[in-house]
Amino acid sequence: MQNFDYKTPTRLIFGKGVVEKLPSVMAQFGKKILLTYGGGSIKKIGLYQKVLELLKGYEIVELSGIQPNPKYDPSVLDGVRLCKEHNIDVILAVGGGSVLDCSKAIAAGACYDGDPWDLISYKVKAQAALPIVDIITLAATGSEYDSGGVISRTETNDKIGYLDPLLYPHTSFLDPTYTFTVSKKQTAAGIADAMNHTMEQYFVEDATLLNDGFCESMLRSLMVNGRKCIENPEDYTARAEMMLACTYGCNRILSLGNSQSGWPCHGIEHALSAYYDITHGEGLAIITPRWMKHILNERTLPRFVKYGINVFGIDANLDKWEIANKAIEETYKFFESINIPMHLREVGIDDSRIGEMAHHIAVNEGLENAYAPLTEQDIVEILTASL
């Protein structure tokens, strides 16, 4: 087992109606709040009005219109400007992972005198960040329980995972009923995202029985409950379990003591959504089985065999290669069964920029050091197989 140093300072408040505790949480900070949200879903579900009601007496400045794959310009820059102009004390992010990620970058940028891109691109280490409280309305990223935000910069085709312990939310409110209105498409993308977060921590060199069990249980739970959420969007029990599973996905708790995988599917997908603005979870679902096929060899075989037996219940008496190949096929079939488009062409990506994207990934993502090292040529092959 590897050494580790771990702390997650975020308070999770989970369950039906927990938003009523918002005033007592916000009372710890000053009176000036930056309320961040996306394109309007929080208004449709009545959450926006509820928040304003609960926070009467506060000075609330709003930043709306944060898009999926949140953009540095204008959203992060506008948020930083508003924080500075209004001397904001705390950010309240209400929405999906994109709103929260954008808010994390704003929180750091608001406490920095230079260009916030210096922080996101790791040129400068942030010295402080505003506190963040969030009400998450979409189960997927786990941003509500991790220290990262993923920010896109359109003109350079960059999509950077910006991580800093300063960015952990102070408190995250998780009410599964707010996810009842998430579309089937976004629910499926959320399932794929959280499953891939788990796989990125499972397919490693050095793992423990403890973590393997945790990951396998995550994957089974996400498939069973995820499917129920799609079939019956108001199934509280399924939405609740999916929400909690997603929350565990990205804060390293599934892999403490494991060696690192290098998060190869995320490295590849972030370029796809940077270049083509596709939905993150869909990109991951397309890449994952092709990546699995590409890295299956004598060395990685035992991991795939374990995955096949413990996650999909494949007969352990079969030949090991057969188990591994069936496991990859089952992975593909599951994503297909929840109606995720399983080819890049279906999400508007052809072969014209594969070389350029593979080069970008090879230069920026360090995947030659991944659990199964990937060269630029390997990335070209995975992308081509995904077309």
Ligand code: NZQ
């Ligand atoms: O903008 P609004 O109107 O709010 O609509 C959103 C958006 O169109 C909608 N939505 C959210 N909650 C809803 C809802 N619609 C109906 N009812 C609700 N309750 O869903 C759409 C997608 O929202 P978005 O926030 O983009 O989705 P998600 O939570 O999947 O976030 C994706 C982003 O997170 C990044 C991804 O790369 C992507 O940019 N990631 C962040 C991570 C992290 N911070 O740890 C890790 C992940 O690997 C991922 O990279």
Ligand code: ZN
């Ligand atoms: Zn992800």
